[in-house]
Amino acid sequence: MPRVFCVAEKPSVAKAVASALGGGRFQTSNTTNRFIKNYETEFRFRELGESSVVVSSVAGHLTSLDFDSNFSNWRSCRPIDLFEAAIVKKTPESNKAIEKNIKTQSRRSQYLIIWTDCDREGEHIGTEIANAAKEANPRIDVLRARFSNVEAQHIIQAAGNLVRIDEKQAAAVDARIELDLRIGSAFTRFQTLELQSRYAELARELISYGSCQFPTLGFVVDRWLRVKKFVPETFWLIKVVYRRENMNVNFSWKRNHLFDRLIVMILYERCLESGPARVASVIKKPASKWQPLPLTTVELQKQGSRFLRLSSKIIMDHAEKLYQKGFISYPRTETDQFDKEINLQALLGKQTENQEWGQYAQRLLEGEFKSPRRGRNNDKAHPPIHPIAHLAPSGAGISSDMYKVYTFIARRFIACCWDDAKGNRTTVEIDWFGERFTAQGLVVLQKNYLEVYNYEKWESSEELPPFMQGEIFVPTVAEMVEGKTNAPTYLTEPDLIAMMDANGIGTDATMADHIAKIEDRKYIFKQPRQNGVMELRPSTLGAALIEGYDQMNFEQSLGKPFLRKDMETKMKDICEGRRTRDGVVREELERYREVFAKVSRNLNILREV
DNA sequence: GCAAGGTC
Numbered sequence: 001m002p003r004v005f006c007v008a009e010k011p012s013v014a015k016a017v018a019s020a021l022g023g024g025r026f027q028t029s030n031t032t033n034r035f036i037k038n039y040e041t042e043f044r045f046r047e048l049g050e051s052s053v054v055v056s057s058v059a060g061h062l063t064s065l066d067f068d069s070n071f072s073n074w075r076s077c078r079p080i081d082l083f084e085a086a087i088v089k090k091t092p093e094s095n096k097a098i099e100k101n102i103k104t105q106s107r108r109s110q111y112l113i114i115w116t117d118c119d120r121e122g123e124h125i126g127t128e129i130a131n132a133a134k135e136a137n138p139r140i141d142v143l144r145a146r147f148s149n150v151e152a153q154h155i156i157q158a159a160g161n162l163v164r165i166d167e168k169q170a171a172a173v174d175a176r177i178e179l180d181l182r183i184g185s186a187f188t189r190f191q192t193l194e195l196q197s198r199y200a201e202l203a204r205e206l207i208s209y210g211s212c213q214f215p216t217l218g219f220v221v222d223r224w225l226r227v228k229k230f231v232p233e234t235f236w237l238i239k240v241v242y243r244r245e246n247m248n249v250n251f252s253w254k255r256n257h258l259f260d261r262l263i264v265m266i267l268y269e270r271c272l273e274s275g276p277a278r279v280a281s282v283i284k285k286p287a288s289k290w291q292p293l294p295l296t297t298v299e300l301q302k303q304g305s306r307f308l309r310l311s312s313k314i315i316m317d318h319a320e321k322l323y324q325k326g327f328i329s330y331p332r333t334e335t336d337q338f339d340k341e342i343n344l345q346a347l348l349g350k351q352t353e354n355q356e357w358g359q360y361a362q363r364l365l366e367g368e369f370k371s372p373r374r375g376r377n378n379d380k381a382h383p384p385i386h387p388i389a390h391l392a393p394s395g396a397g398i399s400s401d402m403y404k405v406y407t408f409i410a411r412r413f414i415a416c417c418w419d420d421a422k423g424n425r426t427t428v429e430i431d432w433f434g435e436r437f438t439a440q441g442l443v444v445l446q447k448n449y450l451e452v453y454n455y456e457k458w459e460s461s462e463e464l465p466p467f468m469q470g471e472i473f474v475p476t477v478a479e480m481v482e483g484k485t486n487a488p489t490y491l492t493e494p495d496l497i498a499m500m501d502a503n504g505i506g507t508d509a510t511m512a513d514h515i516a517k518i519e520d521r522k523y524i525f526k527q528p529r530q531n532g533v534m535e536l537r538p539s540t541l542g543a544a545l546i547e548g549y550d551q552m553n554f555e556q557s558l559g560k561p562f563l564r565k566d567m568e569t570k571m572k573d574i575c576e577g578r579r580t581r582d583g584v585v586r587e588e589l590e591r592y593r594e595v596f597a598k599v600s601r602n603l604n605i606l607r608e609v
Numbered sequence: 610g611c612a613a614g615g616t617c
Binding site for chain 1: 610611612613614615616617
């Protein structure tokens with residue numbers, strides 16, 4: 001019987017694969033790493049026949065890239081030399097036990113099947129596993145399973161359609177790893193050494209550069225500059241109020257406001273002289289507020305930090321722990337659509353025992369259930385974030401913040417399975433000598449998902465008195481009002497995450513880390529607004545770095561997202577065969593070499609800012 | 610004392 005060794009990217013997937021292949025039957029044994037287990041079972045592969053199977057996993061990347069030890073001392077070479085310094089692939093001490101398990105199992109196996117996540121990084125992790133396996137057993141045949149979720153049926157199907165590792169995707173990641181290391185380290189050492197020697201107050205600071213850190217900082221600085229440079233503009237508008245049945249109805253001008261005082265005055269006077277206003281239309285329409293989409297990581301970080309007032313980093317740390325304890329599904333996902341196979345009713349059933357929101361889950365199971373909306377994203381690796389097991393607020397080792405995160409995930413999940421909120425909206429539009437004004441009234445009839453998703457508000461407005469189309473009236477109040485435009489506000493953490501997401505800076509798993517890092521490096525700081533919302537402001541150092549780099553080299557500025565975006569494009573080119581790994585590394589290093597030269601020549605600009 | 614990306 002052939003011996004087959006399967007390796008997943010993380011322990012949870014290894015267990016799911018073993019369970020699927022073994023029809024629920026498998027034997028567990030420990031390895032010397034306390035998180036990693038080996039699961040033994042049997043399975044009849046279409047291509048390999050009845051086999052004895054061991055399923056295990058790594059925990060993310062197995063190896064890491066670093067400079068040869070000759071270059072690890074900061075004074076051992078000029079920073080620019082790091083662009084071509086010798087580099088070595090190492091298995092970090094923390095992964096030695098995992099590597100040893102892979103080698104031991106590979107020695108006694110004829111086949112290795114890679115079960116890492118089916119994304120670019122997963123493909124590279126697959127080559128890291130394969131390399132370790134081949135060192136121990138050069139004749140092992142390496143195969144790859146393609147799967148997009150861990151439902152048993154799907155896993156079995158993947159096991160029957162094995163392919164090979166996609167070397168192009170792995171090569172793209174290999175290029176990224178080398179570039180991030182060389183460029184990040186070179187600029188970090190350069191900036192740090194130069195600025196430390198010039199400024200006593202920076203003598204002890206690490207002034208890091210990273211292809212994600214700096215564009216992230218750039219967004220914060222850009223907004224700060226817009227706030228700083230803002231000049232308020234005066235505008236004018238026509239305000240109309242009509243009092244009927246003891247209610248003041250405020251009509252807003254369809255032109256909103258204009259910046260030309262004379263024109264507003266002319267329009268205003270014409271209205272006044274024209275006599276009464278006429279009701280042009282009364283439209284009563286059903287209105288709804290849509291049920292939220294299934295939860296992705298980016299959305300968890302954005303909405304979580306908005307509603308829970310916790311930083312995205314803290315939210316992700318709690319989500320990770322909740323996942324490890326088995327309370328929620330995998331917390332790093334881009335998917336906002338549930339697979340058809342998933343049993344949503346069973347998941348809702350688990351929530352019925354909750355004191356606060358169990359009643360809502362119960363109602364859905366008794367008939368109010370509605371299928372979740374399907375978003376546009378599917379990473380083909382993980383489902384949307386959802387609660388798996390019920391968690392009581394007093395559970396052992398559960399902090400109140402962790403419970404807040406769980407509460408958000410659970411309420412959001414129930415909300416996804418409930419109908420839109422529904423109501424009626426009445427819009428009264430009046431015509432006053434050609435100028436149009438509207439007043440709106442909203443009556444909420446059914447709150448539906450908003451009952452459980454109490455983070456959002458959608459409430460009935462003050463009721464409108466009845467109006468009839470064609471009737472005429474003289475407004476009670478008609479005034480010309482002066483106003484001023486407001487300055488833009490500083491970015492909040494959800495704003496920043498949205499910008500990073502839109503510009504491809506970082507991944508769902510790393511965005512929170514980048515924000516935490518630039519705060520830790522004292523490039524930005526958080527400042528509470530009057531309403532308690534935290535806003536992000538650059539420090540003097542953070543602003544000086546970005547402004548300085550922007551002045552030296554705008555198009556290719558280190559503080560703009562363009563360089564990182566180009567790298568992303570080139571990685572896609574490698575994946576699709578238009579470029580090679582070595583070619584991209586060479587081109588990108590060449591490009592950053594120019595930036596480096598320019599920055600070295602213009603360091604005085606940094607000093608002046 | 611450097612990066613970003615996985616995950617524990």
